Each structure stands twice: as structure tokens, then as C-alpha cells.
Amino acid sequence: MPTVVIANLKSKSIHCEDKRESLLDILLTATDWMHACGGKGRCTTCKARIIAGMEELTPRTKPEEQYSKLNKLRDNERLTCQTFLNGDVTLEVPKETQLPHLTYLK
Numbered sequence: 001m002p003t004v005v006i007a008n009l010k011s012k013s014i015h016c017e018d019k020r021e022s023l024l025d026i027l028l029t030a031t032d033w034m035h036a037c038g039g040k041g042r043c044t045t046c047k048a049r050i051i052a053g054m055e056e057l058t059p060r061t062k063p064e065e066q067y068s069k070l071n072k073l074r075d076n077e078r079l080t081c082q083t084f085l086n087g088d089v090t091l092e093v094p095k096e097t098q099l100p101h102l103t104y105l106k
Helices: 023-028 064-068
Strands: 004-006 012-015 049-051 076-081 089-092
Touching: 004 064, 064 076
Parallel strands: 004 089
Antiparallel strands: 004 012, 049 076, 049 089
């Protein structure tokens, strides 16, 4: 069972039983997460900065490649709505997409 750790949200751990769920869906089971377009890959508000476990994520999708070319998605960032897990991952919420009602570290 893969585990997602949100490092800058007090190292919150989320255990995932269904690998068919997107990373965004997994995150939303345990916390609030920005996703302005409703998880359709049409914005970058759901992005996460991957600290460890990038190799445990599915390959980048076409929308992610397009945002990368536009410099809106860095090499260590993924759109959570476009990403699925194969194993454990540690990530953090980028400052620009942090929600005001949650307390983040750093």
C-alpha cells in the first residue's frame, strides 16, 4: 500500500489502497488541496513539489509536458490530477498554491 507524505504539512501521511486514484484524489481524502480546474489538467494549481519518490509516479502527461515547456511546471513538480502512484512518495505544497486556512511548515 503506497504512502504519500506531505512534508510541509506536518509530515502528514496518507495511505493509498487504490492505485487507480489520481494523486489529487488521494490527497483530497485527507486534506484540502488547491485544484481550480476541477482536476482536468487545465491549470497548475494542484501541483506538488516532489521531494522523494519521483520514480514511483507515472510518466508525465501531455498537459504536464505543455506546462513544463511554458516554465509553469519545474522538473521536480507534478500536477497531482495527472499523476498516479506506483509506490511511496514525499512531496510538499509549493508556496504559491498553499491554502490560507492550513498551517504549513517553512
